[in-house]
Each structure stands twice: as C-alpha cells, then as structure tokens.
Amino acid sequence: MSFHYTKRNYSKYYLIIFSVAGILLNVCLNYLALKMDLPMYLDIVGTIFVTFLGGVLPGIIVSLITSMLLNIFSPGYLYYSLITVIIAILAGWFFRYSKSSKILKFLYSVLTAALVCSVFGVFIQNYISGLPFEEYVEEIFQYVNVKNEFSYMLVVIFAVFLLNIVDKGIAIGLATLFFHLIPERTRDYIANYGWKQKPLTLQEIREARNISTNKAIHKKISVMLSTTICLLSVIMIWISITFYYEDCKEEYSDEAFAIVENAASILDGDEIYEYVKWGDKAKGYHDVENQMKMLLNNTQGVVKLSFFIPEQNGFLYLFQVGKEGVTLSDNGIIIPYYDEFSKYNDYFKNKEVIHEIMFNSDKSVMFASYPVRNSNGEIVCYAISDVYMSFLSEYARDYLMKIFLCFSGFVVMIMIFAFTLAGYELVIPINCITNAACEFLDSHGDQNALDENVRKTRSIGICTGDEVEQLYRTICQMESEMAEYVRDLRHFANTTRKTQTGLIITLAGIVESRDINSTSHVHNTAAYVRIILNGLKKKGYYSEKLSDEYMEEVEMSAPLHDIGKIQISDSIINKRDELTNEEEEIYKLHTVYGRRIMEKAITIVNDDTYLKEARNMAAYHHERWDGKGFPEGLHGEVIPLSARVMGLANELDELISPRGFKISCTLDEAIEIIKSESGKKFDPKCVDALLECISDVKTVINNSNFRRY
Structure with a gap:
C-alpha cells in the first residue's frame, strides 16, 4: 500500500537557519539602536519575521534566545522576555487568523504590540528599578502636570506607548519586508515543517475538529498539558522559594552571630559605666557608634545592632544603630522585658551566654547575642543583632517575582511546544483518521463513495512513526479490504439475483407453456409493470412507497403473477371457446392457488422480500x-399497489395480444378501453402513469412477435 505524503521533509532545517538569522538580526539591530542612542529597541524584528515564516513556536524560541543573549550585555533584560513572547503570539495570531485587510492588519498589530510593551514594560520597570525611565521620557513631564504617583505612571505609559508605536511599526514593517523577499514556494515549504501527514488548510483543520465531542482528545490533551506544566511550575517555584528562604535564614543566622562577635570586640567592657553615666557625651561614644554603623552597613540581613545592659526589671540600651525604616528606642532608659522574649529573659538577668539563634513568640524577629566582658572576665552587657523576618519575606517576594518574570516566558514556550507537538503528532492525525472513518461509514454501501473515501484516506499520508501511524495504516488496509469485500458481495448479490430472476422466468415460462393462447405474456407484463412504476414515480404518486428497492422487487416478481395456473386443468386453460360458469369459477381459483404457492415458498425460504410482492400480485x-x-372483492387502496399495477399491465397485454378466440385490439383501442375503466376497474393514478409512458409501451410492442397500432 502506497501513501501520498511520505517524502522526507527538510523544511525544519531551513527554519533553523532562518531562526538563527532572526536571532542575529534582533541582536544586531538592538546593538545598532543603542550605539546610535535611538529611543527604540528594534529587538523583535527577527522574532516577528520568524513567526511569520514558521509560526508562533519558532518565534517564541527566537525571542527567548534573544533575551538571554541581550541579558549578557544588559543585565535585567531577561525580566522583559515575557513581553517579547506575547508579541510573538500576537504576531502569529494576526498573521494566521485575522481576516482584516493587510493595512488594517498592520495597524492593529503595531498598536497592540505597542500597548503590550508599554503597559507590561512600565510595570516591570517600576517593580525592578522604579520610575522614571530614560531622559527622553522625563522631558515629557515638563509639559504635563503630574499630581500623584498613579498619574505619573499613566503619563509614563502614554509616553512609552507613543515611542513604541514608532519602534514596533519599524520592526513589523522590516519583518514584513524580509518575509516577502523570500520566494512564496520556500515560505510555504517552511510553514509545513511540523506536519507528519499531508498538510491541511486552516479550514480543513476546523472541519476535522467539528466532529469532536465535549470530551474530544485535543481538549483532554490541552487540559492535561496545561495542568501538568502549571503544577510543575508552581512546585518548582515553591521548592526554589523554600530553599532560598532556608538558605537566607541560615546565611543571616551566621551573619547575625558574626556581627555581634565583631561588635563585642570594639566595645571596652571597663568603660561601660562611663557610657551609662554620660551617654553620648562620653569619650569614644561616637567612635563606637560609627564602627557599629560600618559593621551594620556591611551586612545584608541584619537590620539593627545594639548594646544593652540587662537589669532585674528590664534592660538599658547603651548603643543602637539601625537601617532605614527600623525604629530605635531611647538610650539610657530602662525598658521592661518584652513578654514575647520571656523565654530568654532569665538568661540575660543571670548574665549567661546564649549560644543559639533566638526568636520572638511569633518568629517574626530573629536575633543573636554575644557577651561583652570587662577586664575581670565578668559579663557587663550584650551585643544584640536583629534580623526582621518580614524583610526576609520581602526579599523572598522580590525573588519570586523575578523568577516569575524570567521563567514565565519559558513556561509559555514549553506549553506551546507541547501543544504544537501533540497537535502534529496526535490530535490532528487522530481527527483526520476519525473524519475519514466517519465518511467511509457514511458511504452506506455506495461503491463509488467507498472507493473515493479509500483514496481520500490513503492521501492523508500519516507518518508519525508510532502507534498512530500503525493505526492509520491498519484503518487504510481495513477500508480497502472492506471496499473490495462490498464489491465482491455486490457482484455475488447481482449474480444471485440474476439466477433468481432466471429461475422465476423459467418457472413462469413453464406455467405459460401450458397456455397455447399466451405468447410472451410473462415478458410483456413484466415490462409494462416497470413502465407503470416509473410513470408513478415520475408523477410523484405513492412516493412514500416507491423506493428503488420496492420497484425492483415488484418488477422481479411480476412473472409469478399467474403461478397458480399450474393447478388449473389444461382443458380449461387452453379452451378456445368461452368458459362456462363452472369453468369460470374454477379458473378464478388460480389466484387462490397462486397465493398458497407463494406463502409456502415464503415459509420454506424464510424470507419475505420480493416473494411478498409476488404473493400479493x-x-x-x-x-x-x-x-x-x-377472489376477495377488495377495493381502492386496500388492494396492494403491486397487485393494482399488475392488474393494469395484465389487462393491457390481454387487450393487445391475440389470445384464442379473442381478436386483439390496437394500442389506441386498448388505451380507450383502459381509460373507460379508470376509477372502476383500475387505479386512476396507475392509468394516468401509463398514459404518460405510451412511447415506452410502443417500444415493448415493437420488440414482441405482434404489432398492431
């Protein structure tokens, strides 16, 4: 079995080459803009170009690699990678799905990209390093009255939006120009890089998905991949934050111990009471304070450094230095012990050494202590370093936000990669297989439709190299064999039907041969039955009854209408004179005998298809x-339609055929007689149908052994 779309596809190698060119284009144009001090970035030209050429996924990959390279030269550039990913997605959507004109499509894409860059860029910039932006943005504020931070941000967004319109307009224009410089045949070839079958148009993909249900496989895969990737991202970020928090906590603990140990070395324990007595006027007080500030400024997690003397009713601060935002108590005043530090109060009162990190009751503050001794080795005060866990949480939040900004673009890339791969390798092939199988089933035994659907299924040419391809090949083989089986079955049915028809005509001929007055009666009546049935169908009479199958059954069983004559004596059948009343009654019994014979045949064969109509006739x-x-005196439509048609055909043949003592009529005379009996002896609709087909009747007469017009 051969398939249409099996040649090796090299388009992905072309796409890789153009993607590398797109990355170089982004980096070079951005470098040129920076060197020329232009108020624009020009870092998405290659991204949009590759998106036009190969779709969203290659465009996103180009944008992320560009961001990583530019981040080497401009640290922090990676924080804005999500913006370029969004622009790649928007460019792909406008290029593939927008139905607007080329000019409107260009304008919409420029405005949308500028808006995305402005809003997201301003918020990211504000979060990372705060406002304002570059000098050319600040110049705008000379002409605008800004009263609060929100208004300030709106003005910045508007200013950046105007600049981005120019930047993105140039970028999209250049990308469009480069795209159209590539030959159309090459563009189409590259666009089909991901297909594992004959490429489909967008409309064909939608039609293939229209057969899907609410539980369609592409929906299940989308939910599964989205959920899995999001959960993995959340878990990885949570683990990262947890480790970061624990590492920072351990680092700050070591830092807290180190700073109090160093601080204790700069304070002379023998001068403690001088500091208590004279406060900041004591000799060397400010030198100690300055050294404490130097120690504090060289730390990252410690926010407060102090010395205090523990008393029985509280503690007395000698020195306190803190970072910005930290509240300091008054020195030289005894402050009662805090209840939240009650666990450690006795240690300080007894002037004992504490070798562990201490926490308050809600663990919002972590602190370390180190004793300061006098020349006699006695503990006279403690150096204390405070680490506020709330600051650590803020650091963790900042870290989380930066991780999100850097990682989100890659998460989107992974999701789109998974969706694209699943679409090309699984969803679209299965949809095509399902659609082809449904069309094959909808053929309903039509041989031409079956053969056409087999060709269509083979032309799909799925070559995923896995179970999907095996399934496809199996279905192709199955459809091909089924089509051949139906063809053989139809041939066998036709042969069987011809055999049945031959047997019926032979049997009817045997009956007819006993009647020396009958010539070609079986063939003629069957032909007239066909003519009348076609006339009824043409005029729309009894349309609910006249199916092709019904008409074929009636025509095929017509020769058996006089089968009952086989039980009538030859002397009656072949009598040339008129029958007596007694002989007439015996002759009429051939209808009863015929019904019995056909009912017995139906019972034996156990099939009432065409034999049922043979019995009725x-x-x-x-x-x-x-x-x-x-024999029963039925009237109107109570009489089976096949019997009404047969009665008219039988009468027509008897009128125009020479039979024994009776001289045959011309066709015109026979028609007049039949017209006169319409509504009396014959069904008016059957008569009307016969009159519409007189030319066909003449053809039958011409082919017979007699001809009288």
Whole structure:
C-alpha cells in the first residue's frame, strides 16, 4: 500500500537557519539602536519575521534566545522576555487568523504590540528599578502636570506607548519586508515543517475538529498539558522559594552571630559605666557608634545592632544603630522585658551566654547575642543583632517575582511546544483518521463513495512513526479490504439475483407453456409493470412507497403473477371457446392457488422480500378498484399497489395480444378501453402513469412477435 505524503521533509532545517538569522538580526539591530542612542529597541524584528515564516513556536524560541543573549550585555533584560513572547503570539495570531485587510492588519498589530510593551514594560520597570525611565521620557513631564504617583505612571505609559508605536511599526514593517523577499514556494515549504501527514488548510483543520465531542482528545490533551506544566511550575517555584528562604535564614543566622562577635570586640567592657553615666557625651561614644554603623552597613540581613545592659526589671540600651525604616528606642532608659522574649529573659538577668539563634513568640524577629566582658572576665552587657523576618519575606517576594518574570516566558514556550507537538503528532492525525472513518461509514454501501473515501484516506499520508501511524495504516488496509469485500458481495448479490430472476422466468415460462393462447405474456407484463412504476414515480404518486428497492422487487416478481395456473386443468386453460360458469369459477381459483404457492415458498425460504410482492400480485391482480373483482372483492387502496399495477399491465397485454378466440385490439383501442375503466376497474393514478409512458409501451410492442397500432 502506497501513501501520498511520505517524502522526507527538510523544511525544519531551513527554519533553523532562518531562526538563527532572526536571532542575529534582533541582536544586531538592538546593538545598532543603542550605539546610535535611538529611543527604540528594534529587538523583535527577527522574532516577528520568524513567526511569520514558521509560526508562533519558532518565534517564541527566537525571542527567548534573544533575551538571554541581550541579558549578557544588559543585565535585567531577561525580566522583559515575557513581553517579547506575547508579541510573538500576537504576531502569529494576526498573521494566521485575522481576516482584516493587510493595512488594517498592520495597524492593529503595531498598536497592540505597542500597548503590550508599554503597559507590561512600565510595570516591570517600576517593580525592578522604579520610575522614571530614560531622559527622553522625563522631558515629557515638563509639559504635563503630574499630581500623584498613579498619574505619573499613566503619563509614563502614554509616553512609552507613543515611542513604541514608532519602534514596533519599524520592526513589523522590516519583518514584513524580509518575509516577502523570500520566494512564496520556500515560505510555504517552511510553514509545513511540523506536519507528519499531508498538510491541511486552516479550514480543513476546523472541519476535522467539528466532529469532536465535549470530551474530544485535543481538549483532554490541552487540559492535561496545561495542568501538568502549571503544577510543575508552581512546585518548582515553591521548592526554589523554600530553599532560598532556608538558605537566607541560615546565611543571616551566621551573619547575625558574626556581627555581634565583631561588635563585642570594639566595645571596652571597663568603660561601660562611663557610657551609662554620660551617654553620648562620653569619650569614644561616637567612635563606637560609627564602627557599629560600618559593621551594620556591611551586612545584608541584619537590620539593627545594639548594646544593652540587662537589669532585674528590664534592660538599658547603651548603643543602637539601625537601617532605614527600623525604629530605635531611647538610650539610657530602662525598658521592661518584652513578654514575647520571656523565654530568654532569665538568661540575660543571670548574665549567661546564649549560644543559639533566638526568636520572638511569633518568629517574626530573629536575633543573636554575644557577651561583652570587662577586664575581670565578668559579663557587663550584650551585643544584640536583629534580623526582621518580614524583610526576609520581602526579599523572598522580590525573588519570586523575578523568577516569575524570567521563567514565565519559558513556561509559555514549553506549553506551546507541547501543544504544537501533540497537535502534529496526535490530535490532528487522530481527527483526520476519525473524519475519514466517519465518511467511509457514511458511504452506506455506495461503491463509488467507498472507493473515493479509500483514496481520500490513503492521501492523508500519516507518518508519525508510532502507534498512530500503525493505526492509520491498519484503518487504510481495513477500508480497502472492506471496499473490495462490498464489491465482491455486490457482484455475488447481482449474480444471485440474476439466477433468481432466471429461475422465476423459467418457472413462469413453464406455467405459460401450458397456455397455447399466451405468447410472451410473462415478458410483456413484466415490462409494462416497470413502465407503470416509473410513470408513478415520475408523477410523484405513492412516493412514500416507491423506493428503488420496492420497484425492483415488484418488477422481479411480476412473472409469478399467474403461478397458480399450474393447478388449473389444461382443458380449461387452453379452451378456445368461452368458459362456462363452472369453468369460470374454477379458473378464478388460480389466484387462490397462486397465493398458497407463494406463502409456502415464503415459509420454506424464510424470507419475505420480493416473494411478498409476488404473493400479493398472484393473489390480487384480478381485484377491481370498485371492489367487484376476485377472489376477495377488495377495493381502492386496500388492494396492494403491486397487485393494482399488475392488474393494469395484465389487462393491457390481454387487450393487445391475440389470445384464442379473442381478436386483439390496437394500442389506441386498448388505451380507450383502459381509460373507460379508470376509477372502476383500475387505479386512476396507475392509468394516468401509463398514459404518460405510451412511447415506452410502443417500444415493448415493437420488440414482441405482434404489432398492431
């Protein structure tokens, strides 16, 4: 079995080459803009160009690699990588799905990209390093009255938006120009880099997905991949924050111990009471304070450094220095012990050494202590370093935000990569297989439709190299074999039907051969039945009944309408004179005998398809429309339609065929007689249908052994 789309696809190598070119284009144009001190970045030209060429995923990859390279030369550039990822997604959407004109599409994409860069860029810049921006933005504020921070930010966003319109307009314009410089054939070839089958148009993809249900596989895969990637991202960030927090906590603990140990070495324990007595007027007081500030400024986590003397009713601060935002108590005043530090109060009162990190009751403050001794080795005061855990939480939040800004672009790339891979390798092939299988089933045994659907299924050409391809090949093989099986079955059915028809005609011919007055009656009546049925269908009569199958069954069983004559004596059948009343009654019994014969045949064969209509015609073809016929005196539409048609065909053949003592009529005479009996002996609709097909009747007569017009 051969497939249409099996040649090796080299388009991905072309895409890689153009992607590298796009990265170089981004870096070079950004470097040029910086060197020329232009108020723009020009760092997304290659991103948009590759997005136009190969889709969203290659564009995102180019944007992220560009951000990583530029981050080497401009630290912090990676924080803005999410913006370039969003622009790549928007560019892909406008290029692939927007139905606007080229000019409107260009304007919409420029304005949208400028708005995204302005809003996200301002907020990220404000969070990372605060406002204002570059000097050319600050110049705008000379002409604008800004009263608060919110208004200030709005003005910045508006100013940056105006600059970005120019920047993104140039970038998108250059990307569009580079895109159209590539030959269309090459562009189309590269755009099909991901297909594992014959490429589909966007409309064909939508049609393939229209057969999906609420539990379609592409929805399940989307939910599964999104959930998995988001959970992994959250778990990784949580683990990262946890380790970061613990590492910082350990680092700050070591730092807290180190600073109090160093601080204790700068304070002379023998001068303590001088500091208590004279305070900041004591000799060397400010020198100690300055050294404490130097120690504090060289730390990252410690926010407060102090010396205090423990008393029985509280503690007395000698020195205190703190970082910005830290509240300091008054020196030289005894402050009662805090209840939240009650666990350690006795240690200080007894002037004992504490070798562990201490926490308050809610663990919002971590502090370390180191004793200061006099020349006699007695503990006279303690050096205390405070680490506020709230500051550590703020550091963790900043770290989390920076991780999010750097990591979010890569998360989006991973998600789109997973969706793209699943689409090309799984979702679209399965949708195509499902659609092809449904169309094959909808063929309903039509051989031409079956063969066409087999060709369509083979033309899909799935070559994923996995179980999906194996499934596809199996379905192709199955459809091909089923189409051949249906063809063989139809041939066998046609052969069987021809055999049945031949047997029926042979059997009817045996019956007819006993009647020396009948010539070609079986063939003629069958032909007239077909003509009348076609006329009824053409005029729209009994449309609910006249299916192709029904008409075929009636025509095929028509030769058996006189099968009951086989039980009538030859002397009656072949009598040339008129029958007596007694002989007439015996002759009428051929309808009863015919019904019995056909019912017995139905019982033996256990099939009532065409034999059912054969029974109806054998039993009721002498019934009249007005109810004066035999054997049961049925009237109107109570008489089976096949019997009404057979009765008219039988009468027509008897009128125009020479039979024994009776001279045949011309066709015109026969038609006049039939018209006169319409609504009496015959169904008016059947008569009307016959009159519409007189030319077909003449054709049958011409092919017979007699000809009288």
